[in-house]
Amino acid sequence: MATKIGAAPQTPAPALLSNEEILRYSRHLIMPEVGMEGQLKLKAAKVLLIGTGGLGAPLGLYLAAAGVGRLGLVDFDTVDFTNLQRQVMFGTSDVGRLKSVAAAERLASLNPDIELVTYDTHLTSENALELLRDYDVVVDGTDNFPTRYLVNDASVLLGKPNVYGSIFRFDGQVSVFGAPGGPCYRCVYPEPPPPGLVPSCAEGGVLGVLPGIVGCIQAMEVIKLILGVGDPLIGRLLLFDALGMKFRELKLRKNPDCPVCGTHPTVTKLIDYVEFCGIRGEEAPAQQTSAPDIAPSELKLRLDRGDDLYILDVREPHEYQICNIGGHLIPLGDLPKRVSELDSSREIVAHCRSGKRSAEAAEFLRKAGFRKILNLKGGILAWADEVDPSMPKY
Amino acid sequence: MPIRILIPTPLRAYTNKVDTVEVKAATVGDAITALTSQFSELRKHLYNDEGRLRSFVNVYLNDEDIRFLQKDQTQVNDGDVISIVPSIAGGR
Numbered sequence: 001m002a003t004k005i006g007a008a009p010q011t012p013a014p015a016l017l018s019n020e021e022i023l024r025y026s027r028h029l030i031m032p033e034v035g036m037e038g039q040l041k042l043k044a045a046k047v048l049l050i051g052t053g054g055l056g057a058p059l060g061l062y063l064a065a066a067g068v069g070r071l072g073l074v075d076f077d078t079v080d081f082t083n084l085q086r087q088v089m090f091g092t093s094d095v096g097r098l099k100s101v102a103a104a105e106r107l108a109s110l111n112p113d114i115e116l117v118t119y120d121t122h123l124t125s126e127n128a129l130e131l132l133r134d135y136d137v138v139v140d141g142t143d144n145f146p147t148r149y150l151v152n153d154a155s156v157l158l159g160k161p162n163v164y165g166s167i168f169r170f171d172g173q174v175s176v177f178g179a180p181g182g183p184c185y186r187c188v189y190p191e192p193p194p195p196g197l198v199p200s201c202a203e204g205g206v207l208g209v210l211p212g213i214v215g216c217i218q219a220m221e222v223i224k225l226i227l228g229v230g231d232p233l234i235g236r237l238l239l240f241d242a243l244g245m246k247f248r249e250l251k252l253r254k255n256p257d258c259p260v261c262g263t264h265p266t267v268t269k270l271i272d273y274v275e276f277c278g279i280r281g282e283e284a285p286a287q288q289t290s291a292p293d294i295a296p297s298e299l300k301l302r303l304d305r306g307d308d309l310y311i312l313d314v315r316e317p318h319e320y321q322i323c324n325i326g327g328h329l330i331p332l333g334d335l336p337k338r339v340s341e342l343d344s345s346r347e348i349v350a351h352c353r354s355g356k357r358s359a360e361a362a363e364f365l366r367k368a369g370f371r372k373i374l375n376l377k378g379g380i381l382a383w384a385d386e387v388d389p390s391m392p393k394y
Numbered sequence: 395m396p397i398r399i400l401i402p403t404p405l406r407a408y409t410n411k412v413d414t415v416e417v418k419a420a421t422v423g424d425a426i427t428a429l430t431s432q433f434s435e436l437r438k439h440l441y442n443d444e445g446r447l448r449s450f451v452n453v454y455l456n457d458e459d460i461r462f463l464q465k466d467q468t469q470v471n472d473g474d475v476i477s478i479v480p481s482i483a484g485g486r
Contacts, residue, residue: 051486053485083486087486141485142485143486144483145481148483165485166484166485167482168483171404189449189452191449192483193450237479244413248457248477252459253459333407
């Protein structure tokens with residue numbers, strides 16, 4: 001599953017830099033904190049990037065540019081148009097290509113002297129230890145709780161530092177977990193939130209620059225760890241608030257009762273992280289609701305024949321501006337206090353972007369006593385696919 | 395001077411988008427109770443059904459995790475800052 005491009009595997013330790021490399025890294029070499037010794041450390045270093053998306057983009061670009069000798073790139077995904085707003089390793093012509101492969105090509109053109117290894121696969125409990133074993137530093141640039149707990153546990157079990165970064169809308173968090181004597185991710189967050197409580201970037205959105213900033217901070221921490229200079233974020237959680245443009249720092253302590261890195265660990269091998277995080281299947285399916293679905297084509301048919309249907313759009317006002325089907329807008333969060341605007345004697349069709357929030361809305365209304373409520377299956381995205389191809393999708 | 399509680403972005407949906415709430419309290423527990431009595435929706439996001447702080451939400455008094463102080467019973471002084479820090483997972 002691993003594919004190598006770029007420079008050949010180094011055998012044994014790289015002794016010297018070529019004249020081209022000396023020129024390339026001259027701004028590093030003239031700093032005493034790096035120098036020839038530090039640059040050779042970077043060249044000998046092996047760093048595994050898990051995720052080549054928003055955080056992975058600046059990480060890949062800066063670590064490749066800095067001359068990290070081997071970069072492993074783990075990603076199963078392909079580039080799509082919605083990625084380009086922040087995943088700056090990719091160009092428009094990469095849409096549809098494997099991220100790991102497109103990233104490796106971009107980084108190889110940036111720096112042909114480094115080795116790039118692509119892993120076009122999901123990181124799983126079955127392959128994680130084998131994958132991480134060959135690397136000195138692990139970087140968590142993933143986007144979901146199961147993989148974050150998996151990356152943490154695998155790095156702790158192998159004794160590799162895990163440079164952690166995560167983002168949500170305008171907020172970022174960065175730390176270095178699993179370093180000797182330092183806390184791990186589970187010391188800080190013993191358990192993940194229940195599914196559905198914390199929206200993903202796909203649902204909650206993210207400002208494109210944010211992963212750029214947070215990924216750059218991670219890249220800086222990786223380089224500091226390799227060089228052995230400065231104070232890495234071990235035992236510290238850096239919080240970044242982009243709207244307020246504030247950085248804050250909190251102390252993190254190693255939890256002696258931590259199930260992975262505590263004094264009596266109970267997690268001694270990798271577990272089923274999807275189950276641990278309470279998610280069945282890859283994408284959390286629309287929540288179970290007793291409100292029946294209506295397909296977009298059927299809704300169109302019924303509207304065309306003049307049925308009295310009340311369309312309830314439970315998205316946010318800024319989403320309504322992107323596209324709408326003329327529904328009455330009440331954002332899901334406002335529904336409890338605005339429920340009186342609805343007439344329970346009429347047949348209501350709830351919809352959102354993809355069908356998940358409207359399922360919640362339908363369930364809420366059903367509990368509130370509404371009996372004639374339908375959920376538009378697949379949301380306005382499905383409407384665009386099946387009924388109105390001219391409608392923009394987002 | 396009262397105590398300031400910093401509300402993280404994901405939970406501002408339950409505080410009318412307010413990012414800082416000022417309360418008067420003697421302990422961290424009192425401060426959070428004062429906060430959740432102002433914003434009742436917030437409580438279920440911070441505490442589980444048994445009334446324990448949820449394990450993906452950490453509360454810091456200034457820069458210290460209250461789990462390593464006296465938890466809810468930790469004394470607070472005028473001018474202290476309480477931070478609520480939930481885990482976030484985005485990255486792509």
